[in-house]
Amino acid sequence: MNVSEIYTSIPLGDGSTHAHTSTWVASTLRQEIAEGRLLPGSKLSEQALSSALGVSRNTLREGFTLLDSDLIISRIPNRGVFVASPDAADIREIYAVRRTIEPAALAWGPKLDIDELSRIIGQARAAAEAGNITLMADANQQFHETIVRATGSAHLLELMSRVLAKMRLVFHAMSDAPDFHSHYVSRNSSLVDLLSAGQRMKAADTLQDYLNTAEAELLDHYESSQLR
Amino acid sequence: MNVSEIYTSIPLGDGSTHAHTSTWVASTLRQEIAEGRLLPGSKLSEQALSSALGVSRNTLREGFTLLDSDLIISRIPNRGVFVASPDAADIREIYAVRRTIEPAALAWGPKLDIDELSRIIGQARAAAEAGNITLMADANQQFHETIVRATGSAHLLELMSRVLAKMRLVFHAMSDAPDFHSHYVSRNSSLVDLLSAGQRMKAADTLQDYLNTAEAELLDHYESSQLR
DNA sequence: AAACGCATATTGTTCAACAATCTTTCTTGG
DNA sequence: CCAAGAAAGATTGTTGAACAATATGCGTTT
Structure with missing residues (x-):
């Protein structure tokens, strides 16, 4: 079209x-x-x-x-x-935002809703078993929005949803993107385990590792898809 | 006028x-x-x-x-x-943003420029001795913008400058606001001391305490100025 | 004094026109 | 034939005027 x-x-x-x-x-x-x-x-x-x-x-x-x-x-x-057609710099910018806001929300956010996070993971798991990638992507996005909501700030939530909207553009620009979402379900799950155990700071550090990995994977795929 | x-x-x-x-x-x-x-x-x-x-x-x-x-x-x-005429909810929102972004920048920001922070404190001290409140306020704003710049994200910096712009509106709305800036110079200074000693996480915690105190002071003054 | 209705003012939206700038095409000279 | 440059065309940037929709203010009525 x-x-x-x-x-x-x-x-x-x-x-x-x-x-x-x-x-x-x-x-x-x-x-x-x-x-x-x-x-x-x-x-x-x-x-x-x-x-x-x-x-x-x-x-x-x-x-x-x-x-x-x-x-x-x-x-x-x-x-x-x-x-907008996001480039590598945009991807780095997106993850610079996420690396700042999301771990901070886990570590210090006054309104952290662990039950809600847990519920969303259940949905993601169900979607994964049903093989519904769209639902999995939705659940993943919900998961991270719920994390940001812990900050109690409407502005941060808005910025996050803008950033995630641009993220969708990245995926649209790389039509042959592999399924990045599926192996994040278990990662999100272990985050919730840490949170339930009260280890918020450790959860924040872990999330940062995850975000770094995800950024590297995306950048890698972006570079190689640019060469063609 | x-x-x-x-x-x-x-x-x-x-x-x-x-x-x-x-x-x-x-x-x-x-x-x-x-x-x-x-x-x-x-x-x-x-x-x-x-x-x-x-x-x-x-x-x-x-x-x-x-x-x-x-x-x-x-x-x-x-x-x-x-x-816009900011109310108590706006003040709380402003500090929800700051409590998230600024400590995160201190704790994890990849581009933390301690020398620059130290330089700005020097300026603030000079302004304080000269009794120039405007310059002190400027230096304070610069200090916090430099902190956010450590995240490496242009979007976060933009959000921060918007939040600080709204902050100025709060002060304009409370024309009889006392001098909030002067006793923050020493606080900022002790933050830099912690950072220089490599204690980034402790600096982040300390900054959160400072922000909580500042929010409470502002809200207190706002409430009482509303009663008149 | 409160409630209603009308005249007035302000905002929301559209349209048509022109200026400024970019893109394409064509010409010209080598 | 190709490159540089100029003219023609198309698109965006800005304006002014017009009209509809909504809010405000003011008198009248009860």
Whole structure:
């Protein structure tokens, strides 16, 4: 499916008044991008998109501004708006954020919900046995969001979800990415074991090791997929 | 100085083309707010501001959208845009972010620059002896930004500077705030001593204590200033 | 004094136009 | 034939005006 087909396949607004049309535009595009229907590098033409969405160019631009802070598009002055295509530097940035926030949440977060983490792991295990990779990926994302929620900060949670959204773009850009998620189930599980034993600092250190490993694996796969 | 006076005192653009006019608008307003010329709660009228800045309403709105992600304005649908007036919940949120990011940066940040921290403390001490509170506040902010820079993440640094910008709003809202900065110089100094001794984890714990104390002091002062 | 309704003002959105900048194509000279 | 440069075309950046939707303020009524 190419870009112009996407344009026409995006459902139009139903004519009812949205709280903010620009907000609706942003969330619509966010969803299209998150689900991989708009691939990294695609150009988002103002004229084509505004008519496809049934909004004016001005309103579309306001939506672009909103998405810009979501890190999933890149605006190049006088050139246009493109779906972000993460590179190695972006991957390193993503993991720099995660290496800071997530271990801190495990070590010191005042609202750590171990039962919830445990519950999510159960779901992931079920998904793994059913062979449902999408569900496993969802569970993995939930797991890490729950960790960040322990900080009690809405801003950190928001930053984390933006970072995870960009992470999805990385996977979309590397369509032949192997199944990174499956062997993280047991890792997450051992994290919960440590937490249940009250060893929060050790859990934080362990998570850092995991994140380092994951980053290296992703970078490795990215480099080799760039050579082709 | 009331709001309408502010409008006319904002310097107009020089007619030359800015890279992005909306970006220029946002940074201009950001500065006005940061320096306390636009106080928390002030309404930012589209008509008045657009003519005062010499830009169209559409462009001003794009600027508003940019500022919205900066946390220093609040947009109320069909009501308008106001300079954010932080409340107790905002203060708690600010410190939830700081308690997570800053100790993590001290404990694990790969790019910790102890010499730079030490240099900044020197400046703060000089400012304290000269009795220059503004310079002390600047040095304090620099100190904490340098800490976050140790994470190696641009996004975390950006979030931190947004949080510190909102922090300035808190102080502007409490015009009679006592001098919170002066007794933090020695605290920062003892942090650097711990770091120099290689005791990063102890420094992280100490910083958390400091942040908890500061949050409690601020909340206390906020509550009492609300009663009047 | 409280509640209602109307006039007014402000924000939300669209449209059409033009300026600024980039991209493509075509010409020209070597 | 190829490279450099100029003109033409397309896209983004910004503006001003217009209208709809919503909120505000003010008088009237009870």
